[in-house]
Amino acid sequence: MATLLRKIGLIRLHNRDTEDPKHHHNHRGGGGGQQSASLRGKGGAKSGGHKPQQQHPAGGAGDTSPGPGKGKGKRAAELAQRDKPPQPAAGAASGGGPRERAAGARAGPGPAAAAAAAAAAAAGGSLVPAARQQHCTQVRSRRLMKELQDIARLSDRFISVELVDESLFDWNVKLHQVDKDSVLWQDMKETNTEFILLNLTFPDNFPFSPPFMRVLSPRLENGYVLDGGAICMELLTPRGWSSAYTVEAVMRQFAASLVKGQGRICRKAGKSKKSFSRKEAEATFKSLVKTHEKYGWVTPPVSDG
Numbered sequence: 001m002a003t004l005l006r007k008i009g010l011i012r013l014h015n016r017d018t019e020d021p022k023h024h025h026n027h028r029g030g031g032g033g034q035q036s037a038s039l040r041g042k043g044g045a046k047s048g049g050h051k052p053q054q055q056h057p058a059g060g061a062g063d064t065s066p067g068p069g070k071g072k073g074k075r076a077a078e079l080a081q082r083d084k085p086p087q088p089a090a091g092a093a094s095g096g097g098p099r100e101r102a103a104g105a106r107a108g109p110g111p112a113a114a115a116a117a118a119a120a121a122a123a124g125g126s127l128v129p130a131a132r133q134q135h136c137t138q139v140r141s142r143r144l145m146k147e148l149q150d151i152a153r154l155s156d157r158f159i160s161v162e163l164v165d166e167s168l169f170d171w172n173v174k175l176h177q178v179d180k181d182s183v184l185w186q187d188m189k190e191t192n193t194e195f196i197l198l199n200l201t202f203p204d205n206f207p208f209s210p211p212f213m214r215v216l217s218p219r220l221e222n223g224y225v226l227d228g229g230a231i232c233m234e235l236l237t238p239r240g241w242s243s244a245y246t247v248e249a250v251m252r253q254f255a256a257s258l259v260k261g262q263g264r265i266c267r268k269a270g271k272s273k274k275s276f277s278r279k280e281a282e283a284t285f286k287s288l289v290k291t292h293e294k295y296g297w298v299t300p301p302v303s304d305g
Helices: 002-019 021-029 033-047 068-083 098-107 111-152 183-190 247-260 278-295
Strands: 159-163 170-175 196-201 212-217
Touching: 111 159, 111 247, 159 247, 170 247, 196 247, 212 278
Parallel strands: none
Antiparallel strands: 159 170, 170 196, 196 212
Protein backbone atom coordinates (compact mmCIF):
# COMPACT_ATOMS: atom_id res chain seq x y z
CA MET A 1 0.00 0.00 0.00
CA ALA A 2 2.82 2.41 0.83
CA THR A 3 4.41 1.67 -2.50
CA LEU A 4 1.13 2.33 -4.35
CA LEU A 5 0.68 5.71 -2.54
CA ARG A 6 4.24 6.65 -3.31
CA LYS A 7 3.66 5.95 -7.05
CA ILE A 8 0.44 7.99 -7.02
CA GLY A 9 2.28 10.89 -5.40
CA LEU A 10 5.00 10.75 -8.00
CA ILE A 11 2.44 10.79 -10.82
CA ARG A 12 0.70 13.85 -9.34
CA LEU A 13 4.01 15.58 -8.90
CA HIS A 14 4.88 14.82 -12.50
CA ASN A 15 1.57 16.19 -13.76
CA ARG A 16 1.98 19.33 -11.68
CA ASP A 17 5.48 19.91 -12.95
CA THR A 18 4.43 19.45 -16.57
CA GLU A 19 1.49 21.81 -16.16
CA ASP A 20 3.49 24.45 -14.27
CA PRO A 21 4.87 27.17 -16.55
CA LYS A 22 7.85 27.49 -14.26
CA HIS A 23 8.69 23.86 -14.92
CA HIS A 24 8.93 24.52 -18.61
CA HIS A 25 11.01 27.59 -17.99
CA ASN A 26 13.38 25.74 -15.72
CA HIS A 27 13.58 22.88 -18.18
CA ARG A 28 14.52 25.21 -21.00
CA GLY A 29 16.94 27.09 -18.79
CA GLY A 30 18.61 23.98 -17.43
CA GLY A 31 17.71 24.52 -13.69
CA GLY A 32 15.94 21.51 -12.18
CA GLY A 33 16.48 19.51 -15.40
CA GLN A 34 17.82 16.50 -13.61
CA GLN A 35 14.77 16.31 -11.35
CA SER A 36 12.37 16.60 -14.30
CA ALA A 37 14.35 14.03 -16.25
CA SER A 38 14.28 11.62 -13.35
CA LEU A 39 10.55 12.19 -12.85
CA ARG A 40 9.90 11.67 -16.52
CA GLY A 41 12.00 8.55 -16.40
CA LYS A 42 10.03 7.15 -13.49
CA GLY A 43 6.72 8.18 -15.04
CA GLY A 44 7.80 6.65 -18.36
CA ALA A 45 8.58 3.39 -16.66
CA LYS A 46 5.03 3.32 -15.30
CA SER A 47 3.28 4.37 -18.49
CA GLY A 48 5.43 2.34 -20.90
CA GLY A 49 7.69 5.30 -21.87
CA HIS A 50 9.10 6.00 -25.28
CA LYS A 51 12.63 5.02 -26.24
CA PRO A 52 14.56 7.50 -28.32
CA GLN A 53 15.30 6.25 -31.84
CA GLN A 54 18.77 4.94 -32.36
CA GLN A 55 20.56 6.83 -35.06
CA HIS A 56 22.47 4.89 -37.75
CA PRO A 57 24.60 6.16 -40.49
CA ALA A 58 23.03 6.29 -43.93
CA GLY A 59 23.01 2.91 -45.59
CA GLY A 60 23.84 1.06 -42.36
CA ALA A 61 22.47 -2.30 -41.33
CA GLY A 62 19.97 -0.80 -38.94
CA ASP A 63 18.65 1.87 -41.30
CA THR A 64 14.93 1.19 -41.86
CA SER A 65 14.24 4.17 -44.05
CA PRO A 66 14.96 3.47 -47.70
CA GLY A 67 17.48 5.71 -49.27
CA PRO A 68 17.50 6.79 -52.91
CA GLY A 69 19.30 3.67 -54.09
CA LYS A 70 17.31 1.27 -51.92
CA GLY A 71 13.98 2.66 -53.12
CA LYS A 72 14.90 1.97 -56.76
CA GLY A 73 16.08 -1.55 -55.94
CA LYS A 74 12.89 -2.34 -54.06
CA ARG A 75 10.76 -1.06 -56.94
CA ALA A 76 12.72 -3.15 -59.46
CA ALA A 77 12.28 -6.26 -57.26
CA GLU A 78 8.52 -5.69 -57.10
CA LEU A 79 8.29 -5.31 -60.88
CA ALA A 80 10.36 -8.45 -61.44
CA GLN A 81 8.17 -10.41 -59.02
CA ARG A 82 5.04 -9.17 -60.78
CA ASP A 83 6.31 -10.12 -64.26
CA LYS A 84 7.52 -13.57 -63.16
CA PRO A 85 5.24 -16.39 -64.47
CA PRO A 86 3.24 -18.19 -61.79
CA GLN A 87 4.89 -21.34 -60.49
CA PRO A 88 2.82 -24.51 -59.98
CA ALA A 89 2.05 -25.39 -56.43
CA ALA A 90 3.76 -28.26 -54.70
CA GLY A 91 0.54 -30.28 -54.87
CA ALA A 92 0.36 -29.82 -58.65
CA ALA A 93 3.96 -30.97 -59.11
CA SER A 94 3.30 -34.13 -57.17
CA GLY A 95 -0.04 -34.86 -58.79
CA GLY A 96 -2.24 -32.50 -56.73
CA GLY A 97 -5.38 -33.40 -54.92
CA PRO A 98 -8.29 -35.42 -56.30
CA ARG A 99 -9.84 -32.41 -57.99
CA GLU A 100 -6.58 -31.39 -59.65
CA ARG A 101 -5.93 -34.95 -60.87
CA ALA A 102 -9.48 -35.21 -62.17
CA ALA A 103 -9.07 -31.94 -64.05
CA GLY A 104 -5.82 -33.20 -65.56
CA ALA A 105 -7.48 -36.45 -66.61
CA ARG A 106 -10.27 -34.53 -68.35
CA ALA A 107 -7.75 -32.36 -70.13
CA GLY A 108 -6.03 -35.47 -71.48
CA PRO A 109 -2.31 -36.20 -71.92
CA GLY A 110 -0.01 -33.66 -73.47
CA PRO A 111 1.49 -34.07 -76.95
CA ALA A 112 4.68 -35.63 -75.60
CA ALA A 113 2.79 -38.18 -73.48
CA ALA A 114 0.48 -39.03 -76.38
CA ALA A 115 3.44 -39.58 -78.70
CA ALA A 116 5.16 -41.82 -76.15
CA ALA A 117 1.99 -43.87 -75.68
CA ALA A 118 1.57 -44.26 -79.44
CA ALA A 119 5.19 -45.39 -79.80
CA ALA A 120 4.78 -47.93 -77.01
CA ALA A 121 1.57 -49.25 -78.55
CA ALA A 122 3.22 -49.54 -81.95
CA ALA A 123 6.21 -51.38 -80.47
CA GLY A 124 3.97 -53.74 -78.50
CA GLY A 125 1.75 -54.33 -81.51
CA SER A 126 4.73 -55.34 -83.65
CA LEU A 127 6.29 -57.63 -81.06
CA VAL A 128 3.22 -59.74 -80.28
CA PRO A 129 2.48 -60.91 -83.88
CA ALA A 130 6.19 -61.60 -84.46
CA ALA A 131 6.37 -63.89 -81.42
CA ARG A 132 3.14 -65.63 -82.41
CA GLN A 133 4.37 -66.19 -85.96
CA GLN A 134 7.63 -67.64 -84.70
CA HIS A 135 5.74 -70.04 -82.44
CA CYS A 136 3.46 -71.16 -85.29
CA THR A 137 6.46 -71.75 -87.55
CA GLN A 138 8.08 -73.96 -84.92
CA VAL A 139 4.91 -75.99 -84.42
CA ARG A 140 4.41 -76.44 -88.17
CA SER A 141 8.05 -77.44 -88.73
CA ARG A 142 8.05 -80.07 -85.97
CA ARG A 143 4.80 -81.55 -87.22
CA LEU A 144 5.93 -81.77 -90.86
CA MET A 145 9.30 -83.28 -89.92
CA LYS A 146 7.47 -86.01 -88.05
CA GLU A 147 5.15 -86.53 -91.03
CA LEU A 148 8.12 -86.97 -93.37
CA GLN A 149 9.70 -89.54 -91.07
CA ASP A 150 6.46 -91.51 -90.79
CA ILE A 151 5.96 -91.54 -94.57
CA ALA A 152 9.54 -92.69 -95.13
CA ARG A 153 8.90 -95.68 -92.86
CA LEU A 154 5.81 -96.88 -94.77
CA SER A 155 6.30 -100.48 -95.79
CA ASP A 156 3.76 -100.59 -98.62
CA ARG A 157 5.24 -97.60 -100.50
CA PHE A 158 1.78 -96.14 -100.72
CA ILE A 159 3.05 -92.55 -101.22
CA SER A 160 6.40 -90.75 -101.49
CA VAL A 161 7.28 -87.09 -100.96
CA GLU A 162 9.59 -84.60 -102.67
CA LEU A 163 10.13 -81.08 -101.30
CA VAL A 164 9.54 -78.25 -103.77
CA ASP A 165 12.66 -76.07 -103.90
CA GLU A 166 13.74 -77.74 -100.63
CA SER A 167 10.89 -76.05 -98.80
CA LEU A 168 9.48 -77.96 -95.86
CA PHE A 169 6.12 -76.29 -96.40
CA ASP A 170 5.61 -77.16 -100.08
CA TRP A 171 5.35 -80.86 -101.01
CA ASN A 172 4.93 -82.84 -104.18
CA VAL A 173 3.32 -86.13 -103.17
CA LYS A 174 3.27 -89.17 -105.44
CA LEU A 175 0.29 -91.49 -105.03
CA HIS A 176 1.55 -94.87 -106.22
CA GLN A 177 -1.45 -97.07 -105.47
CA VAL A 178 -5.20 -97.06 -105.80
CA ASP A 179 -7.70 -99.86 -105.56
CA LYS A 180 -6.48 -102.52 -107.98
CA ASP A 181 -10.03 -103.53 -108.82
CA SER A 182 -10.91 -100.04 -110.00
CA VAL A 183 -11.05 -98.72 -113.57
CA LEU A 184 -8.58 -96.02 -112.55
CA TRP A 185 -5.99 -98.64 -111.78
CA GLN A 186 -6.57 -100.17 -115.19
CA ASP A 187 -6.14 -96.75 -116.81
CA MET A 188 -2.83 -96.29 -114.99
CA LYS A 189 -1.58 -99.65 -116.25
CA GLU A 190 -2.68 -99.00 -119.81
CA THR A 191 -1.11 -95.50 -119.95
CA ASN A 192 2.03 -96.52 -118.07
CA THR A 193 1.24 -93.99 -115.34
CA GLU A 194 3.35 -94.90 -112.32
CA PHE A 195 1.76 -92.43 -109.91
CA ILE A 196 -0.67 -89.57 -109.54
CA LEU A 197 1.20 -86.41 -108.63
CA LEU A 198 -0.32 -83.94 -106.19
CA ASN A 199 0.89 -80.72 -104.61
CA LEU A 200 0.33 -79.82 -100.96
CA THR A 201 1.11 -76.39 -99.50
CA PHE A 202 0.89 -75.97 -95.74
CA PRO A 203 -0.38 -72.67 -94.25
CA ASP A 204 1.28 -70.86 -91.38
CA ASN A 205 -1.17 -72.24 -88.80
CA PHE A 206 -0.88 -75.87 -89.90
CA PRO A 207 -1.81 -78.38 -88.43
CA PHE A 208 -4.76 -76.33 -87.13
CA SER A 209 -5.75 -75.44 -90.70
CA PRO A 210 -5.80 -77.84 -93.67
CA PRO A 211 -3.24 -77.83 -96.46
CA PHE A 212 -4.23 -76.73 -99.93
CA MET A 213 -4.12 -79.84 -102.10
CA ARG A 214 -4.52 -80.19 -105.88
CA VAL A 215 -3.76 -82.69 -108.63
CA LEU A 216 -0.82 -81.89 -110.95
CA SER A 217 -0.79 -84.89 -113.30
CA PRO A 218 -2.12 -86.85 -115.08
CA ARG A 219 -5.26 -84.99 -116.09
CA LEU A 220 -8.17 -86.74 -114.37
CA GLU A 221 -11.89 -86.80 -114.97
CA ASN A 222 -14.53 -87.32 -112.32
CA GLY A 223 -13.35 -88.76 -109.01
CA TYR A 224 -14.20 -85.42 -107.31
CA VAL A 225 -11.37 -83.75 -109.21
CA LEU A 226 -12.53 -80.41 -110.60
CA ASP A 227 -11.18 -77.65 -112.83
CA GLY A 228 -7.53 -76.81 -112.31
CA GLY A 229 -7.01 -80.02 -110.33
CA ALA A 230 -9.04 -78.86 -107.32
CA ILE A 231 -10.33 -81.62 -105.06
CA CYS A 232 -13.84 -81.70 -103.63
CA MET A 233 -13.27 -83.15 -100.14
CA GLU A 234 -14.84 -81.80 -96.96
CA LEU A 235 -11.85 -82.68 -94.81
CA LEU A 236 -9.72 -80.26 -96.86
CA THR A 237 -11.93 -77.34 -95.76
CA PRO A 238 -11.59 -75.45 -92.45
CA ARG A 239 -14.98 -76.80 -91.42
CA GLY A 240 -14.11 -80.46 -92.01
CA TRP A 241 -10.44 -80.36 -91.00
CA SER A 242 -8.98 -81.76 -87.78
CA SER A 243 -5.43 -81.27 -86.53
CA ALA A 244 -5.32 -85.02 -85.90
CA TYR A 245 -5.35 -85.75 -89.63
CA THR A 246 -1.99 -86.77 -91.07
CA VAL A 247 -0.82 -86.42 -94.65
CA GLU A 248 -0.90 -90.18 -95.03
CA ALA A 249 -4.53 -90.33 -93.84
CA VAL A 250 -5.52 -87.51 -96.21
CA MET A 251 -3.91 -89.27 -99.17
CA ARG A 252 -5.64 -92.58 -98.37
CA GLN A 253 -8.97 -90.75 -98.20
CA PHE A 254 -8.23 -89.10 -101.54
CA ALA A 255 -7.38 -92.45 -103.14
CA ALA A 256 -10.68 -93.86 -101.89
CA SER A 257 -12.67 -90.87 -103.20
CA LEU A 258 -11.06 -91.24 -106.65
CA VAL A 259 -12.30 -94.78 -106.89
CA LYS A 260 -15.69 -93.98 -105.38
CA GLY A 261 -16.21 -91.08 -107.78
CA GLN A 262 -15.33 -93.20 -110.83
CA GLY A 263 -12.18 -91.25 -111.57
CA ARG A 264 -10.52 -91.86 -114.91
CA ILE A 265 -7.40 -90.68 -116.71
CA CYS A 266 -8.42 -88.30 -119.49
CA ARG A 267 -7.62 -89.69 -122.96
CA LYS A 268 -9.41 -87.18 -125.12
CA ALA A 269 -7.32 -85.68 -127.90
CA GLY A 270 -6.07 -82.21 -127.07
CA LYS A 271 -7.56 -82.14 -123.59
CA SER A 272 -5.38 -84.86 -122.12
CA LYS A 273 -2.24 -82.81 -122.68
CA LYS A 274 -3.58 -79.70 -120.98
CA SER A 275 -1.95 -79.23 -117.60
CA PHE A 276 -3.74 -78.18 -114.44
CA SER A 277 -3.40 -74.58 -113.23
CA ARG A 278 -2.92 -73.58 -109.60
CA LYS A 279 -4.78 -70.30 -110.06
CA GLU A 280 -7.72 -72.10 -111.58
CA ALA A 281 -7.63 -74.73 -108.84
CA GLU A 282 -7.73 -72.10 -106.09
CA ALA A 283 -10.68 -70.30 -107.70
CA THR A 284 -12.58 -73.57 -108.16
CA PHE A 285 -11.93 -74.66 -104.59
CA LYS A 286 -13.19 -71.36 -103.14
CA SER A 287 -16.33 -71.65 -105.24
CA LEU A 288 -17.13 -75.20 -104.20
CA VAL A 289 -16.53 -74.39 -100.52
CA LYS A 290 -19.07 -71.55 -100.70
CA THR A 291 -21.54 -73.83 -102.43
CA HIS A 292 -21.22 -76.60 -99.85
CA GLU A 293 -21.38 -74.14 -96.94
CA LYS A 294 -24.71 -72.97 -98.35
CA TYR A 295 -26.25 -76.33 -99.25
CA GLY A 296 -24.22 -78.72 -97.07
CA TRP A 297 -21.93 -81.64 -97.81
CA VAL A 298 -23.35 -84.92 -99.02
CA THR A 299 -22.05 -87.76 -96.85
CA PRO A 300 -21.95 -91.08 -98.74
CA PRO A 301 -23.51 -94.11 -97.08
CA VAL A 302 -21.32 -96.26 -94.83
CA SER A 303 -21.87 -99.19 -97.21
CA ASP A 304 -19.92 -97.28 -99.85
CA GLY A 305 -16.84 -97.42 -97.67
